Amino acid sequence: xxxxxxxxxxxxxxxxxxxxxxxxxxxxxxxxxxxxxxxxxxxxxxxxxxxxxxxxxxxxxxxxxxxxxxxxxxxxxxxxxxxxxxxxxxxxxxxxxxxxxxxxxxxxxxxxxxxxxxxxxxxxxxxxxxxxxxxxxxxxxxxxxxxxxxxxxxxxxxxxxxxxxxxxxxxxxxxxxxxxxxxxxxxxxxxxxxxxxxxxxxxxxxxxxxxxxxxxxxxxxxxxxxxxx
Amino acid sequence: xxxxxxxxxxxxxxxxxxxxxxxxxxxxxxxxxxxxxxxxxxxxxxxxxxxxxxxxxxxxxxxxxxxxxxxxxxxxxxxxxxxxxxxxxxxxxxxxxxxxxxxxxxxxxxxxxxxxxxxxxxxxxxxxxxxxxxxxxxxxxxxxxxxxxxxxxxxxxxxxxxxxxxxxxxxxxxxxxxxxxxxxxxxxxxxxxxxxxxxxxxxxxxxxxxxxxxxxxxxxxxxxxxxxxxxxxxxxxxxxxxxxxxxxxxxxxxxxxxxxxxxxxxxxxxxxxxxxxxxxxxxxxxxxxxxxxxxxxxxxxxxxxxxxxxxxxxxxxxxxxxxxxxxxxxxxxxxxxxxxxxxxxxxxxxxxxxxxxxxxxxxxxxxxxxxxxxxxxxxxxxxxxxxxxxxxxxxxxxxxxxxxxxxxxxxxxxxxxxxxxxxxxxxxxxxxxxxxxxxxxxxxxxxxxxxxxx
Numbered sequence: 001x002x003x004x005x006x007x008x009x010x011x012x013x014x015x016x017x018x019x020x021x022x023x024x025x026x027x028x029x030x031x032x033x034x035x036x037x038x039x040x041x042x043x044x045x046x047x048x049x050x051x052x053x054x055x056x057x058x059x060x061x062x063x064x065x066x067x068x069x070x071x072x073x074x075x076x077x078x079x080x081x082x083x084x085x086x087x088x089x090x091x092x093x094x095x096x097x098x099x100x101x102x103x104x105x106x107x108x109x110x111x112x113x114x115x116x117x118x119x120x121x122x123x124x125x126x127x128x129x130x131x132x133x134x135x136x137x138x139x140x141x142x143x144x145x146x147x148x149x150x151x152x153x154x155x156x157x158x159x160x161x162x163x164x165x166x167x168x169x170x171x172x173x174x175x176x177x178x179x180x181x182x183x184x185x186x187x188x189x190x191x192x193x194x195x196x197x198x199x200x201x202x203x204x205x206x207x208x209x210x211x212x213x214x215x216x217x218x219x220x221x222x223x224x225x226x227x228x229x
Numbered sequence: 230x231x232x233x234x235x236x237x238x239x240x241x242x243x244x245x246x247x248x249x250x251x252x253x254x255x256x257x258x259x260x261x262x263x264x265x266x267x268x269x270x271x272x273x274x275x276x277x278x279x280x281x282x283x284x285x286x287x288x289x290x291x292x293x294x295x296x297x298x299x300x301x302x303x304x305x306x307x308x309x310x311x312x313x314x315x316x317x318x319x320x321x322x323x324x325x326x327x328x329x330x331x332x333x334x335x336x337x338x339x340x341x342x343x344x345x346x347x348x349x350x351x352x353x354x355x356x357x358x359x360x361x362x363x364x365x366x367x368x369x370x371x372x373x374x375x376x377x378x379x380x381x382x383x384x385x386x387x388x389x390x391x392x393x394x395x396x397x398x399x400x401x402x403x404x405x406x407x408x409x410x411x412x413x414x415x416x417x418x419x420x421x422x423x424x425x426x427x428x429x430x431x432x433x434x435x436x437x438x439x440x441x442x443x444x445x446x447x448x449x450x451x452x453x454x455x456x457x458x459x460x461x462x463x464x465x466x467x468x469x470x471x472x473x474x475x476x477x478x479x480x481x482x483x484x485x486x487x488x489x490x491x492x493x494x495x496x497x498x499x500x501x502x503x504x505x506x507x508x509x510x511x512x513x514x515x516x517x518x519x520x521x522x523x524x525x526x527x528x529x530x531x532x533x534x535x536x537x538x539x540x541x542x543x544x545x546x547x548x549x550x551x552x553x554x555x556x557x558x559x560x561x562x563x564x565x566x567x568x569x570x571x572x573x574x575x576x577x578x579x580x581x582x583x584x585x586x587x588x589x590x591x592x593x594x595x596x597x598x599x600x601x602x603x604x605x606x607x608x609x610x611x612x613x614x615x616x617x618x619x620x621x622x623x624x625x626x627x628x629x630x631x632x633x634x635x636x637x638x639x640x641x642x643x644x645x646x647x648x649x650x651x652x653x654x655x656x657x658x659x660x661x662x663x664x665x666x667x668x669x670x671x672x673x674x675x676x677x678x679x680x681x682x683x
Contacts, residue, residue, distance in 0.1 A: 047678075047682060048678075051677075051678045054592070056591075056592060056677045056678050056681075057678045076596075076597070077596045077597075077598070080591070080594050080595065080596045080597075081594060081596070083592075083593075083594045084593060084594020084595075085594070089592060089593075091681070095585075095589045095592070095681065096589075097238075097586055097589060097590075098242070098586075099238045099239060099241070099242035099586075100238060104230065104238070107230050108230050108235070108590070108593065109593050109594075110230075111230040111231075111235075111595075112590070112593055112594035112595045112596075112599065113594060117230060154593075
């Protein structure tokens with residue numbers, strides 16, 4: 001099993017002191033190497049779910065198990081390292097560091113894991129996403145499509161077992177959307193990485209064998225107002 | 230990628246703000262080092278100048294004033310001692326006295342108002358000060374010959390010979406062969422008719438000797454108006470010693486019998502000395518014993534006193550110069566503290582822009598301590614770079630200023646390091662940790678999920 005969520009609940013505290021349920025998931029699982037598209041309405045808790053899986057946010061209750069390791073309950077520093085080593089993350093807004101070149105952004109992803117910073121792997125990854133000629137360019141000097149390709153290379157830098165992608169094509173121009181999607185999927189297939197890709201694009205979701213609707217297994221979604229993260 | 234590499238990236242990204250912040254630290258450090266070095270040099274030279282002689286014997290009065298007058302040539306000399314006092318001091322009763330050099334003061338040069346010191350040639354044979362390791366520093370004569378400088382021994386052999394300090398030579402443009410006249414001390418400003426000839430120019434010593442004109446003691450006495458009227462001198466001798474020497478009585482007789490002014494040697498009774506520079510011989514224990522005997526013997530009497538110059542100067546440095554030094558150090562420390570606040574403001578202001586960077590690093594797996602360390606590394610970089618720049622700047626400033634300062638008789642080695650410089654680096658690192666801590670904690674507490682979703 002690559003990913004298992006059990007009895008996950010997450011509530012946000014409201015300014016008036018009340019509690020707003022965001023996630024209430026009885027069970028969700030992903031087998032090793034599986035690629036799943038997760039669709040759902042805006043404010044349905046998709047980003048919160050990804051944050052809970054990656055350990056950025058802790059659930060109020062329940063278990064997150066990745067590669068047979070229970071992530072919930074880990075002390076934060078160990079969870080941080082686990083995230084660095086086992087989970088890759090591709091964001092809608094790329095989240096590259098502007099002061100760093102394309103190569104340095106990929107190397108930075110390696111810096112926080114226990115493994116050594118592998119420059120050859122970073123070069124090979126950037127080559128595989130077609131950016132071997134843009135190594136020393138900073139994000140501001142790259143097109144949005146190129147920026148997202150750097151982000152994909154960075155997400156794969158530490159050979160994760162799980163890749164989380166949050167609307168990775170939403171900010172990319174149409175001509176690059178399919179390229180980015182193909183890149184992510186082929187890289188995951190090549191390295192047997194499990195992929196959970198959040199999208200609200202039907203055309204993107206339809207390319208996956210397994211499509212999950214968040215509101216079908218997140219019972220909290222029905223309680224949330226529009227716009228809640 | 231190391232913490233330092235990440236910190237350097239961040240500093241370079243905000244190059245202008247970082248450069249200005251480091252510059253403020255550099256200026257603070259520069260000021261502090263200049264103050265430290267200058268203070269150290271002045272203190273060292275001031276204290277070491279007092280190490281030339283074991284004791285100074287002079288008239289009763291302020292002990293510090295005696296030292297300041299006779300060694301530093303500051304202030305006006307008090308009532309001088311009769312020459313007979315000097316003769317008796319060196320006549321053999323004090324067999325531990327190795328050398329006793331009389332000096333007499335009061336006049337100044339016509340040009341530049343440099344102090345005149347009447348003394349014996351022996352003055353130039355003695356060390357004028359000792360290094361902190363005890364090495365004596367002796368007078369040298371400035372020369373243009375290829376073999377450098379000659380020993381100062383042998384200067385002012387004749388009554389109207391004169392030797393001048395390096396600053397006097399430079400400021401007045403005087404050299405060997407220059408004729409000079411003395412202006413009588415006091416308010417009348419009378420210029421004496423007698424002329425002295427410069428027979429030697431002393432090499433710079435970094436002491437008040439550089440600003441002094443030395444004349445032969447005999448010549449000094451031979452200047453008309455310098456000798457005390459004989460009857461007055463004999464009356465003082467009687468009051469001072471309780472008797473009058475045979476020589477004085479004979480001189481008095483001779484004056485009564487002569488019709489006019491005598492052109493012979495000046496009688497001893499009419500000669501006076503401002504102070505006597507004394508060196509004691511023997512082992513350290515013997516010297517201490519002899520010094521205290523001489524001091525006790527004189528200080529308990531009514532005629533004169535003996536003081537240890539180093540003790541007086543040490544005391545003065547502690548009471549007068551110490552607080553000034555502390556004030557300067559306090560001010561420069563404040564400058565560095567203000568620079569530290571500048572670093573704090575610079576980094577703290579940047580935190581709003583950098584929150585997202587911090588959140589990205591955290592999402593990539595950076596621990597809270599890691600992002601805190603990156604911010605601390607940044608503030609350390611700014612402080613240390615500024616500190617090193619300040620260190621180099623300070624010594625360059627001293628290098629540029631040292632020839633000008635040397636013109637005032639103070640020799641400063643630009644590469645002399647003050648003790649305070651040794652602690653500067655750890656102090657700067659501590660300062661960096663202090664000022665980087667608050668913005669570092671902002672990074673530490675960054676809410677990753679919220680920041681990334683904003």
